[in-house]
Amino acid sequence: MFFSGNRAEFGLQRPVIEEAVRCPDLDVSVLVSGAHLDPYFGKTIKEISDSNIRISGQIEIAQVSHDRKYTPLSIAKVIEGVSNFLARELPDIFVVYADRFEGFGALIASTQMNVPSAHIEGGDLTEGGALDDSIRHAMTKLAHLHFTTNENSMQRVLGLGEERWRVKNVGFPAIDLIIDKKYATREEIVTELGIDINRPLVLFTQHSVTIEPELSRVQIRESIKALRKILGLGIQVVLTYPNNDDGSREIIEEIEKFEREAHELLRVRKSLGRHLYHGVLALALDSNSRVVCAGNSSSGIKETPAFGCPTVNIGSRQANRLRGENVVDANYNEFDIFLKLKSVLFDENIREICKNTSNPYYQGGASKRIIETLRNVPLGREMLQKRMTL
DSSP, X not given: OEEEOSHHHHHHHHHHHHHHHTOTTOOOOEEEEGGGGOGGGTOTHHHHHTTTOOEXXXXXXXXXXXXXXXXXXXXXXXXXXXXXXXXXXOOSOEEEETTOHHHXXXXXXXXXXXXXXXXXXXXXXXXSSOSHHHHHHHHHHHOXXXXXXXXXXXXXXXXXXXXXXXXXXXXXXXXXXXXXXXXXXXXXXXXXXXXXXXXXXXXXXXXXOTTOGGGHHHHHHHHHHHHHHHHHTTOEEEEEOOOSSTTHHHHHHHHHHHHHTOOTTEEEESOOHHHHHHHHHHGGGXXXXXXXXXESOTHXXXXXXXXXOOXXXXXXXXXXXXXXXXXXXXXXXXXXXXXXXXXHHHOHHHHHHHHXXXXXXXXXXXXXXXXXXXXXXXXXXHHHSOOOOO
């Protein structure tokens, strides 16, 4: 049983789920929660159901509010819901992804019920003011198996005292889909977004920084000012909603105001879905295309190198995350953001560096490695009884 609490997380673990579904000896399902069930964020459970992946259950949490209690109470709700589902449909292995608070709650429930639990993408660093690091490393100490995306992260998990046999460095699963070209075609992009793929394009997503949600409105306003200038140059902007974190409603309110200005070259979507999102990034593979990913999403760091797509990373949220040479940092300042966007769109030297960037997350075949391990790992007392190596 896999757990998914939001659109990005499902998109990243989808190749692993699909690899599991292809195994005739495995019974596979997804337990769904969080923003997947919230119409305000696009009710993205549809992407799962459209994939013909069995949904074992749904766990509703409260709608996002600017209230200090929102996140801990949501974690509590997930713990309660996951516990009830696991009691009814006890899986042999429970799989949780990355660093979201919903996944943290799910992993608390499964490990305290002695359900062997695997964690994908542990050991990463994002020291830019998000709570993700604390959650991610806490999830590492709870989980029984670890699948890391790069050597640095593997060493960090081992440094937390995890036994070596529990830790597998498999690479970044999303790369599997990119290598197989499982993303939207140029024709699909034109149909879905109504854009001109021959015109420069900015793909933009900005989330709140979870230790300073009160600054979300100020931060997104600077970005929107820069995007207005970009639109004024005749450059297209595709803008998506943030995650359902504290501070997200303030961001969405500003996006809605921006959308009401009815700029001809602006497209606003609650969610693109992984298929369409990667399709837009893949436009950068054409040397004649001028596409840039911007904002503060981890996808701008981890997924763009595979397409040679430039990224303008805004603010502190992704500070110290492992990255390629295609990432350019900008402050929360309209002029800095605007100038950085112009440079990666039109400076041929910068564009050449981005096109030839290294990819620290590349391995390929991550999904096969994960599923092969899950199919063959012993599930007895040795799995559940963790030992500290330090």
